[in-house]
Amino acid sequence: MxxxxxxxxxxxxxxxxxxxxxxxxxxxxxxxxxxxxxxxxxxxxxxxxxxxxxxxxxxxxxxxxxxxxxxxxxxxxxxxxxxxxxxxxxxxxxxxxxxxxxxxEEAHRQAGPDETARDARRRLRLVLRLLAIAGSQRGRGAGVPGVLDYGAGAGGTMVAATALGCRVVGVEPSATRPQDATGRGAVIYPDLAALEQAGEPPFDAVVLDQVLEHLPDPLPVLHRIAALTRPGGALFLAVPDCRGSTVPQGFDQFHRVQPLEHLNAFTPDTLDRIARAAGFRPVRPPPAFLGTRLAEAIRAAGAVLWQPRTTDRFYRLDRT
Ligand SMILES: [Zn+2]
Structure with a gap:
């Protein structure tokens, strides 16, 4: 082939x-x-x-x-x-x-201090929600929660999870992008195989934020993610919302199905189906309350790429 x-x-x-x-x-x-x-x-x-x-x-x-x-x-x-x-x-x-x-970023988004702070708060709320989903299944004395960011990018979510006291591990093939997070003590592996060989303890929460649409073979990756996740652990998947995709009109639609990078055009339905195939069950996101002081403390978390409207879904790994 x-x-x-x-x-x-x-x-x-x-x-x-x-x-x-x-x-x-x-x-x-x-x-x-x-x-x-x-x-x-x-x-x-x-x-x-x-x-x-x-x-x-x-x-x-x-x-x-x-x-x-x-x-x-x-x-x-x-x-x-x-x-x-x-x-x-x-x-x-x-x-x-x-x-x-x-x-x-410069070409497609008007980044500014407000946007950076908003992004930092979004990432803190994301980690809090994941911990709430995983926490409902954690026993007493379970210790420091482990968070895996697969496709960590600039490392903003890793910075948020570190600020919330988690053990934080990332996977990111680009050596130049996540320097912000490594400077704060997070561990980054270049690929999934390197992480698997490292023998890290199972994770309580896993994030794939704008990742699954890029993978040529996403289901085996989700199976490997499931093997690295504690039973009852939480998963967050965010991908471009590709409902109704056909011949794209304009840059926003082109971006969703960009043929070099966005190989899989998920809808909420197909995202749930691929997650279920790997053992993850959809769950409603719990509320996350956040003061502003913590968000301000990590507003230097780094730029986030502008993305089209996304399909954001939370899951829990079924016990087997
Ligand atoms: Zn098919």
Whole structure:
């Protein structure tokens, strides 16, 4: 199935490879096309340019095609043709570095002190809700709660969890992005395999904030996350809300199903189904009350990328 790899373009840069895949939710291969095209189509290339990738040459993708599909068996919407493992490593290791995040932020969001403080409060409330979900199942004397942020990005959620007294562990492939959090004592692994080998104790709460849509094979990752989570532990999943996705009109819609990065176009329904398939049951988010002093204390948590409207869901790992 894998194609490409070592071809050279006219620009002389090594060409990233693409490969086809089956439905990431049910594994069937009965795709019904919703939107297809090539990376050098003018509107596609124009939207991709607005992501301000570092060291990215559109020439390296000339002639490559993408295809957004709906699964004929289960209804999941997904990109059938995606960057292969080496291509994804290049995307997240080089093209989407800290400088790209800064440029993207400057271009698409009016970041300011108010926004930074709001984001810090949002992350504190998120961790408080997760601890409340997990806490209802924790025994007496359970000790310091462990929080895993898979795809930690700039590390804002790790900073919030650290401020709330948790043991905090992150997974983040970009070496340049989460420096803020590592400076405050959080532990960051470059990938899931490194975390699994480290033998960390099971986590009470796990966060995948704007992560699952990026993964070419999300269900096995959720199974591995479940194996790292204490029974009764809490999970937070946030992804772009892709209800009604078809041929995108404008940048916001393009962003949701961006064919390099947003490989899985979840809806609340398909998000719940993939979580359930890994043993997580949807739960209502409990209330979280927050004073302003703590939020102000961590308002330097770092920038957060502007994201389209999201599907935010809480889950609990069923006991087995
Ligand atoms: Zn399917």
């Amino acid at each position: 894998a194609q490409g790899g070592k071809r050279k373009t006219e620009a002389g840069c090594l060409r990233p490879g693409f490969e086809d895949r089956a439905c990431p939710l049910c594994g069937a291969d009965r795709p019904e096309s919703l939107w297809q095209g090539r990376f050098d189509d003018p509107d596609v290339a124009g939207h991709l340019a607005a992501f301000h990738y570092s060291g990215f040459s559109p020439l390296s993708l000339t002639g490559e095609s993408f295809r957004l599909c709906r699964c004929g068996d289960c209804g999941m919407t997904y990109h059938r043709r995606v960057l292969n493992a080496a291509g994804l490593l290049r995307l997240y290791g080089q093209w989407a570095d800290a400088a790209q995040a800064r440029r993207f």
